[in-house]
Amino acid sequence: MNDKQHTIKAPVTVSGIGLHTGVVSNMTFKPAPINHGYKFQRIDLPGQPIVAADVDNVVDLSRGTTIEQNGARVHTIEHTLAALVGLQIDNVLIELDGPEPPIMDGSSIQFVKPLMEVGLEEQNALRNYFEITKGLSFKDDSRGVEIAALPLDDYRLTAMVDYNSPILGSQHASITHMDQFVEEIAPCRTFVFLHELEALYKQNLIKGGDLDNAIVIVDRVVKDEELDYLSDLLKKPKVEVKEEGILNNTELRFKNEPARHKLLDLMGDLALIGRPIKGQILAARPGHAANVAFAKKVKKMIHEATIKNVPNYDPKKKPVMDINQISATLPHRYPFLLIDKIIHLDETTVTGVKNVTMNEPFFQGHFPGNPVLPGVIQIEAMAQTGGILVLNTVENPEDYWTYFLGIDKCRFKRKVIPGDTIVFKCELLAPIKRGIAKMSGQAFVAGQLVMEAEMSASIVKKDA
Known part of the structure; x- marks a missing residue:
């Protein structure tokens, strides 16, 4: 699975009739910025309203998944979203001049092929995975439906169907690696x-x-x-x-093509969660209503986890910026360059990492025998993390200085000692105006909040 977010290199259009509405439409996939996600835009309607692919926007599940927002509705979105998930594309704007994506051949393959032809573009931000850390299940006894999610450091799905039909019988289909999607799942028709x-x-x-x-x-x-x-x-x-x-x-493309298509639908519906998932999904007799109900449970789990606001730091993953890239951006040098990695960076948020070791000079005099990282050092390290965010908004950041203007609502929650790894998260409180940035910052060790503050800074060109 990809570590970095991806969009597409260029717009690409597909055209055809909608399955349920019978309306011919043109659908254009367009590149989108970091953290944009999947959004549809009804360019045929006044104001060209945008409809986010979000489970909270689902309004109808009659033989397909329909979403509505800002007075605009988009029908039967699951095959389109499955294509994006299967190709690990994170950010796309989908322009549509009708109420429904083209059904094409009833599968996702005729979306997949043009997307692959224009190619994918890696973006300078890590994918915001949600990791299933404990079992989660959904059950509908009246329909014999059950969907479960289990912890796994990957994304795997299995769908099982049984329609008591002599033609279909019992079938199951699985995807154990996203590389299988194009050949084994995308061509499977409704x-x-x-x-x-x-x-x-x-x-x-x-x-x-x-x-x-x-x-x-x-x-x-x-x-x-x-x-x-x-x-x-x-x-x-x-x-x-x-x-x-x-x-x-009609000849089936696979003996278990119906089960594979149910898996495709499941992938598309779970895209409405809004974040890529790490976990194993097991579904018995899935359908759109069950898929969406399960997606809502996962989104609720994400919301409960997000309340804690703890960034996920995986030291095995390549950072967005390493120490050499940080040094090229910030003017600070030993012993005052205080952050080691940037693991997330977008227009409004940055996450940085500092590894605390006994070798740092301030420990020689700060409580010898009971070394504690000074609070002012924590604030400076958090400010440097925020400086990366501010400098990311200008071209040629090496040509600018960032200066502290103020600190407010600063609280220290627990001591930080050698051996700890601090994860700093800074987020803009408002757009930067006239070179003034206001941001909130938090510092975490082992998932626990150790410090928080609000900071103001100015950005000034060096020759000004």
């Missing part, structure tokens, strides 16, 4: 049972559905007069089936 088909038409759904973008499973013997009726319904000159099987004898 499907429907014959007995559901007429009901869906009567519900004003699948207006754009035909035998080129969906598999119709025939689980009973069909008489000639019913085949004639189906040919009129599907606007086909002729439909046929060999006893029980697939309408028009």
Whole structure:
């Protein structure tokens, strides 16, 4: 799995009919900045409103997942989102001149291929993974549905289906590595049972559905007069089936293509959580309603974890900035260059790391025999972390100085000693105006808050 966030190198457009609305639309994937996530934009509506791909925006689950925000609605988004998740693309704006993404062939592959053709671009920020640290489950006994998430330092999904059908039987599909997605999951098409088909038409759904973008499973013997009726319904000159099987004898791309498509839907629906996941997802008889209900449980878990506001630091991962890059940006030198790594950096937030060792000179005189990191050193290290954030807003940051203007609401929660690793998080409280930056800062050791403060600083050009 990728460590860094990615977007696409250039816009790319796909066109086609929507499965349920029957409206032809053009959908353009466009590059987006760090931490943008997935957002749809209805460019056909007044004001061109944006709809965030967020589980809280789900408004309908009738044979697909529909979201709505700012007075705009986007239908059947799961195949589009699955393509982005499977390619590990983090930030994309999806412009749409209609109410629904094109259904294409009923899978994700015709989104995947053009995205791969334009290529992916790595961005200078780490992916904001949410790691499942304890078991989480969802159960709907009335439908025999169960979805569970287990801790894992990766993203793996398994879907199991059983429709009591002699044609499908019990099936399961798994993805154990994202590299499998393009070849093994993306080409798998949506499907429907014959007995559901007429009901869906009567519900004003699948207006754009035909035998080129969906598999119709025939689980009973069909008489000639019913085949004639189906040919009129599907606007086909002729439909046929060999006893029980697939309408028009369409060949499956995989023996377990329906189970693989259910896994694809699951990936797309879980994208609505809003963050990439590390964990193992096990789903029995999943569907859009269950997927979204489970996604809401995961988002609630994220919210509860986020309340603690503790940045995740994995020392095995490559930092956004190492000590050499920090030295090239900040003018500080020994013994006053106090941060060792930057592990996250975007327009409003920065996270830095300081490794506290006994070799630092201030310990010789600060409580000998009971070394404690001085509070002023903690504040200076946090200010230097914030300085990286401020300098990130200008071109040629080496041409600028940053100066402290003020400290407010400073609190020390516990002592910091040699051997500790401090993780500093600074966040802008307001946009920088006239070279003045105001930010909140927090310092954590082993997940516990040790210090916090609000700081003001000015940024000044060196030749000014």
